[in-house]
Amino acid sequence: MGDAGPGSAAGPAEDGLLSRMALNDNKAGMEGLDREKINKIILEASKGSRFYENELKKERQVNQRVEKMLQQKGRVAEEHLRTAQVQVDKMISELERSRELSRVIVHVDMDAFYAAVEMRDRPELKDQPMAVGSMSMLSTSNYHARRFGVRAAMPGFIAKKLCPNLVIVPLNFDKYKAVSSQVREVFSDYDQNFLPMSLDEAYLDITAHLEMRRNWPECQRSYRLPEAGEKEESLSPVLFDESPGTTSSFQDPPGRVEVFGTTAEEAVREMRFRIEHKTSLTASAGIAPNMMLAKVCSDKNKPNGQYRIPPERREVMDFILDLPVRKVPGIGKVTEKMLAALGINCCSQLGQKMALLSLLFSETSWHHFLQISLGLGSTHIVRNSERKSMSTERTFGEMSVAEEQLTLCKELCEDLAQELLKEGLKGKTVTLKVKNVKFEVKTRALTLPYSVSSANEIYTSARDLLRAELDHVSPEPLRLRLMGVRVSGFASVDEKRPQQRSIMGFLQLQQAELAGGGAKDFTSLHTDSVLTHSPPCTSAPVSLMPHPLTCPVCFKDMETSDLTAFNMHIDECLKCSAAQKGDEGSLSGSRVLETVTAGELQPAGEKDKPGDVSVTSGVCGHTPLVCPVCGQMQETADLTTFNHHVDECLNHNVLLELRETGIQTVHEGTVSTHTLTWFPNTQDTRSSPPPPSKKAKAAAPKNTIDRFFR
DNA sequence: GGGGGAAGGACCA
DNA sequence: TTCCTGGTCCTTCCCCC
Structure with missing residues (x-):
């Protein structure tokens, strides 16, 4: 060297x-x-x-x-700066006017997650520097290893040079996923709509939880530490010698009762306490009025700590003042370097030089900087945002033989097709990604006039792209170390949305509404593996089960609250309905209604939810026809009129969540015991395919492979 | 000039 | 000997209407 x-x-x-x-x-x-x-x-x-x-x-x-x-x-003149400053000032006052401080957003991050899980399961690793990954790449390291400079995204062989005694443990994703789902169970008690960012990290909006929590009796905020022998794994991993946050709750005497308060800090402390007792792992958290600040806060007292920014402008601005720009999510090493060249290292400097930034950076970029400098961020956690693409890629030792590359390409397409199938996705753009042995990355894309999802369809495009790339370097071989295939350009929600939404989505949301959004079910507290409420709550448990249960087929109120019995009743009713109908000619276009599970029920006639709707009408062939939304018997026997009524009812009265899983087309003559017949409203034009876009019309003939590799 | 595809890159966990 | 994977978003360039 x-x-x-x-x-x-x-x-x-x-x-x-x-x-x-x-x-x-x-x-x-x-x-x-x-x-x-x-x-x-x-x-x-x-x-x-x-x-x-x-x-x-x-x-x-x-x-x-x-x-x-x-x-x-x-080249920027004083005059330019003055004009820009006027624009910046205007924008600042607009942003200040819309500043929202009322939400309580929490970012929770598990401490050295993969490493912590491995240390928990292999106590002999606790006192050694260790990392999870391989000699090629590490995913994370424990705090002993970090003292040697060993960190995530570092190749293992370099880490070994920094710390020759480093133990490298291979990744075990199944295990991490299992632990992650335990953690998520705890999250959902504070915000049912929490947003997971990865296996070890999530955003929660606990505003609604705190409102309810204010009225909770102490017993509902109390946890008894398990007695000796009650616990399976008695000790948390010794990850941290000097934690800036709270001390490990495992050091508390067994049997002691821990009572948590009603404030945001207390709720989050409770959440972290429960996570630790459930998984033997610690988490850190940030509490703030928006997502950007919460994320920065969660790092402040890491590991095993938490930090809160009070919901006041002054507090936010004080926090932002000396915050290094690199700490802000979205600012990476390149942006950091660009800003540093302008003498900007912390967020307050960002604010001071905003006029200049507005002249040097794109609008998107400087608007982002401006928001950061004001401590603004998203105050609403949006879940279920649509997936934009799906890909798979593989790194390997040098591969230079074209046949091998084509074989690998085919395998990748097959893997990808399986994943697409799982999510029911089809996309128009196929992208091939290759990295050569010099680490140069190239992507080549082809947009088709139609959507593809099968392995063969994807491979047809990917193969052409790969062949073009092979031709491009010919007669030299294409020396690759990575290949990937991506499908993007999925049909938008509007295009792929079924004509009508699942009635199960309807039921599910109503249930959520009924529970008050993020409501905490007494019974759910007892699902924690180690903790129990103590003293036991004597107040009547809040039942989330709507009563009465109404059969969506015969519309009779059930005397039972047992879901199995209820499902059996629906099955019987459906069989009866199918037998009665005889003529199945109208079944094409029906939807399957799956067996009802807990959390998907709604009381009959629950209807005063405003909003956008289009719902699968759960209507059977019985007469009289009863509207499943308003619960009223209809005077008509004409199904088109009836469907029209249901549509109207839904359009005006309910807010629904699209829940596509479980919706299947029922083919003629295959009425299963779980099938409700749905009579499509022939008047409804919502299912009409969108007109072909200009680009779709134009794309096909122009996007020849030759164009990419002139 | 605007829309949109392609390619590359920044950033994140 | 060895430097990941899978995703989103943004920017720039270019072509076409």
Whole structure:
């Protein structure tokens, strides 16, 4: 290796390289490390490799961007700045007017998640530096390892050079998923609509929970620590010597009762307490009026701690004042470098130079910066946002034989097709991604005039793209180290939305509404594996089960609240209905109504939910016809008129959630015991396919492969 | 000039 | 000896209408 280590007389590119490759200690547990020593080891381990060469190249590109930006800055006149400042000020006052501080948003992040799970399961690892991953790449490391500079996204072989005693444990996703679902059970008690960001991280809006919590008796906020012998795993992993946050609750004496208060801090402390007792793992949390701040806060007292920004403008601005821009989600190493070149390192400087930024950056970018400088962020957690693409990729040792590459491409398409099938997705754009042995990444895409999802269809496009790439380098071989296939351009919600929504979605949402949004069910508290409420609540349990249960087929109120019995009744009713109907000619277009499960019921006639609707009408062939929405008997026997009434009723009275799973087309003559007949409203034009877009008409003939590789 | 596809890149966990 | 995977969003370039 060369002798141009950090601090030596390296050229500008090499100095710059350090910012890309050097230790990123912007992570909990990595403060006060000997950066120079660590960087020297990293550099020596990397230098001369193809990866290093490619990083050097990328660094030069970033440096050029910075150069260009500084040249632009040199051309900015005072007059331009004054005009820009007027625009910025106007925007600030608009943003200030819309500032929302009433939501209580929480970001929860499990501490060193994968590593913590492995340490929990293998106590001998607790006192050693360890990381999860492989010699190629580490996913995370424990806090002992972080002291050596070992961190996530670092190749294992370099980590070993930093810390020769490092134990590398392979990834075990099934295990992490299982733990994650335990954690999510706890989350859902505070916000049923929490937004998971990954296995170990989620956003919650606990505003509604706090409102209810204010009136809860103490018993509902109390947890008794298990007696000796009650616990399976008695100790939490020793992850942290000096946690800035709370001490481990496992140190508390068994049998003691922990009572939590009604404030946001107390609710979050309780949540973390329950997570720890359920999983033996600790979590950190941030509480703030918006998602951006909550995310930054959760890192503040990591590990095993929490931090809250009170919902006041002054508090928010104080917090933002010295916050390094790199701590803000969305600002990575490149943006950090660009801003640093302008003398901007913390968020308050961002605000001071906003006029300049508005002249040098795109509108999207500077608007984002402006929001950050004001401590603004999203106050509403949007779940179920539509997936935009799906892909699969594989890294391997050098592969240069075309036949092997085509075979691999086919395998990738098959894998991808299976995943698409699981989610019922079809897309128009197929993208091939290749990374050559020099770490150069290329993507080649082809947009078709129709949507594809099968392995063969995807492969047809991917193969053409790969062949074009092979031709492009011919007669040299294509030397690859990664290949991936992606499908995107899925039909939008409007296009793929079934004509009518599932009645199950209808029931589910009504149930959620009934529960008060994020309501805490007494019984759910007892599902925690270790904790129990103590003293036991004596007040009557809040039942979330709507009464009476009404059969959606015969519309009779049931005397039972037992779901199995209720489902059996529906099955019988459906059989009877199918037998009575005889003529199944009108069945095409029917929908399947799955057996009802807990949490999907609604009381008959519950209807005063405003909003947009289009719902599968659960109507059987019985007469008289009874509207399942308003519960009223209809005078007509004409199904079109009846369906029209149901549609009208739904359109005006209910708010629904689309729930597509479980909706299937029932083919003629295949009425199962779980099938409700639905008579499609022939007047309804909502299912008409959208007119072909201009691009669809234009795309096909133009997007020839040749165009990509001139 | 606007819309949209392609390609590449930043960023995230 | 060895530097991931899967996703979203943004920017830039280019073509076509």
